[in-house]
Amino acid sequence: MGQTTPEDTKAVFRNTLHAGMTAAALSLLLVWAVPAVALTARALVDRTRVGPNDVLGLTVEVEGGDGTVDTSGILDFDVQGRGRSSSVQIVNTHMTRRIRYQYALIPKRTGTLTVPPLPVVDGQDLTHTDPIVVTVAAAAASPHRVQDVVVEADMPRAPLYVGEQIGYTFRVVAAVKLYDASYQEPDFDGFTAVKLGDPQAHTEVVNGRRVTVTEIVYLLTPQRSGSLTVGPAVLTCQVAVEGTRSRRRDPLGMFDDRFFGRVPVTEKVLRTRPTTVDVLALPSAPKGPVRFSGLVGTFSLSASLHPATVSAGESATLTLSLEGLGNVDEAGAPPVAAPDGFKVYPDHPETDTRVTPEGTRGTKRFKYALVPTRAGAFELGPFRVVTFDPEQGAYRTLTAGPLTLTASPGNTSTAAVPALPMGVPEEPGPVVRKRAVETTGHDILDLHRGLDALTPVRTPETAGFAFALALPVILFVGFRWITTRRRQKPTPGERMARRARDLLAEVRRVGLAGKGASLLHRAVVSAVLARSGREGEALTYDEVRDELRNTGLPVDAIGRVVDLLSRLDAARYGGGAGGTDLLTEGEQVVKVVLGGRKS
C-alpha cells in the first residue's frame, strides 16, 4: 500500500474545489435558466353546500412566488389557518413551484355566503383569486344529522342581584363517538367564574337512542349590575360519517376505529347561544349600628359558649357559626360587644364549605377565647349580622344570643391587665364588598395651556452631537500624552544636554573669569556627550573627535569644537580669562553640537 504524498493531498483539494465550483455554477445556471413565472393564485373549496355546523375546507394555491394570502376580506366565515405546504414540479425543463395554504372556514349564518377574491402579494406582485359562492343550508346538508351532537348552556334567566351566586352548565349530548374534541370556555365578562371540578359524563336514553351527556359546571357571581351576557361556549370535534363503514371488509368491526385510519370523519364546530341576564344592584343598605356584611344568600347565625361557668382567670370559648347558601366563605367575623373586664383572644376561623351549582354551601365558625378578669355574671351579645336575601330581595338581620357567662372568684392576679378591645374581627370593621370601578364617561384630556407649549424641543444637531462626543476623547488624548511625558525619565543624552545648558547659563552669570573657563569647558564636553547619548565628565581631544565624527558632525565643526576646547584649556591652565569671544564661541559651539536637542 502506498502512502499519501503531498501531491495527492493537493490533488484531492483541487478536485474538491473544482467539484464545488462546478456544482455552484450549475445551480446558478439552473436558477437563471428557469424562466420567471408570473404570480398566479386560485382558491378551492372541498364542497359548495354545507350545513351550519360544518367546516368548509379552503385551499389557496399560489404559483410563481411565495405569496402572502390576505383572508381579512372573508366576512361570512370564521377563518382558521391550517398550515401550508409546497411542491416543485418539473415538466419539459420548466420548473414550477406551488404553495398551498389551507384554511378551515366556519359559516357564521345560513344562506348564500361568499368567499371574496383574496389578494395574494409577493413583493411588488399582486394577484387575486376568483370568488366562491357557498350555500349554507338551514337543515344539515352533510350526510351527518345535527341531532347526533347537541350542545346546550343552562343558566337561570331570572333577574339576579350583584353578588348572588348562580350555576352555569355547559352540556354536550352526543349519540355518536366524538374525536379530537376541544372546548373553548365562554366569555364570563362581568362575572367571577369558578369551575366545579372535572367534566362529568353519564349515559341516557333519549327517544330510543342511547346518548352520552357530558357536563361542565361553573359557579358564577355577577360583579356589577346591568345586562350581562355570557358568550357562547364552543366545542370543536370530529364526528364519524355515518354509513361509510364497510362491513364486508371488517365483519367484526374490530378495525373500525380512527386509530386504524379506517373511519372517515367530518369536522364540526358547535356553539351554544349567548345567555343574557339582568343583574340588579343591591338596594341601599339599612342604617344602624350593624353594617351590611357583604353576604348575599340565605344564612343563619348561631352562638354557643363553653363552658358557661368558669372561674375568674380561666377561659371559655365563644363560637359564632354562620351557615347557609351563598358567599359564606367570604364572611368576616361578626362584631361582638363585651363588657369590661374580659380578655379576648380570637382564633382563626374555620371554614367547612363545598361549592355546588346552587352556590357555596356550608358553615364558617369564628371562635374566641374569653377570660373574665373578675367574678360576676356577664351578658355577651346579642350578636348580629346583616345579610341580603336575594329570594326576598331584602336585607335580613341575623341574631344569635345573648349568652351568659358566670365567673366565680378565682385567680385574678392578672386582673389588673386591661382587656383587649372585644370583638376584634378578622378584619377591622365590617366587610364591604369591593366592586370594580365602572367607567361613566368618555372624553380626551385637556390641553397643555402653559406657554411652555411654545418652547421647541431641543434636539442636538448632528454636527454638535458629534463634536460633543469627540470633545472628551480629544481631552483624554491630550491628558494621556501629558501624563505619559511626565512619567518618562530623561535619557542620558537629555541629562547631558540639560547640564550643558545649565553650565552655559552659569558661565553667562559668572563670566569667564575664575572658574568660568572650566564651566564653559565642561559645557562643551557635556554637549559632545549629549550628542552621543551617554554620560561622562571628561574627554580627550581624540575622544571628542571620535564622538563627533561617529555622530555625523561635519569635519569643520569638529575642528571648531576641538579648537575651542584647546583655547579653554589654555585659559584654565594659563591663568588667562579669555575674551568674551570665547563665551560667544562656546554658545555657538554648544548649539551646533546639540543640534536642536531638547533637554
Next chain:
Amino acid sequence: MLALLLGAPGSAPARGSDTVSARTRAFLDAVAAYDRDAYDEAAAGFERLARAGAPSAKLYYDLGSSYLKNGNLGRAILWYERARRLAPRDPDLAYNLAYARKLTVDRAEDGGLRWGELLFFWSAVLGDGALRWAAVVANALFWGALAVRRLRPRRGWSYAASVVGGLTLLLLATVGYRALVARHDRAAVVVTPEVAVRAGLSDDTTELFLLHAGATVDLDRIEGDRARIRFSRGKIGWVPRGAVQTIRKVEQP
C-alpha cells in the same frame, strides 16, 4: 458653548418682544377658542403656530386635541403621532392618542416582526433629544473615568469605566438606530374621512379597498398627484396625494 452647539436649528431666535408676544397672543387666542368650543378656530390657530415655529410636542398635542374635538379624526391622529415622536412618554398624549385610535374604523393589521424594534425595545422610552443628551453625558463620564483610572489605577475605576462604556455604546447604538428609522420613516396617516385605494393612478382603475380617517399607512412613493401606500402586507395601492400626510415631515407654509 456646548449647549449652543447642541441647540436645535430652526429655533426661532427672539427678534424682538413684538414677535414673541405675537406668538404668545396667538397661542392664548387659540386656547380661548378651544374653551368656548370653537374648535375649528382653535385648530387653525394652533396649526399656524405649529407650521411657523420649531417642533413642540405640547403644541402638536393641543392641535391634535382641537382637531379631535372638531371631528377631524385623521388630522387629530396625525398631529398626535407627530407629538409622540417628540415626547413618547407623555401620559396625556398616550391617553388621547389611544382614545382617538379607538374611534378609527379600520382595524390595524400586523406588519410582521421588526427586528429593530425587538433589539431596541427600550428606544421608544426616550425622545430623540433626551437620548442624545444621555449619550453625550455617558460618553463624557466614560472618558472621565478612564482619565481618573490613569491617575489612580484601581480596579473600581476600571469596572466603572467598563460599565459606563457599555452604557455609552448602547446609547450610541440606539441613537444610530433612531436616526436610521427616522431617515426611513415613511409612516403617514389618512386625513380624509374615506379614501378608495385603487390599483392604478386614476379613478378609473379598480378599487381594491377602502381606508378611513386615522388609518396609518406607509408611503411608498409619489407619482404626480398620486401616492402609493401600504396598509399591510396584503394591502397596497394608490390614493390621491392629499388623502395622506407623512408624520415625520411637517410641511412649511
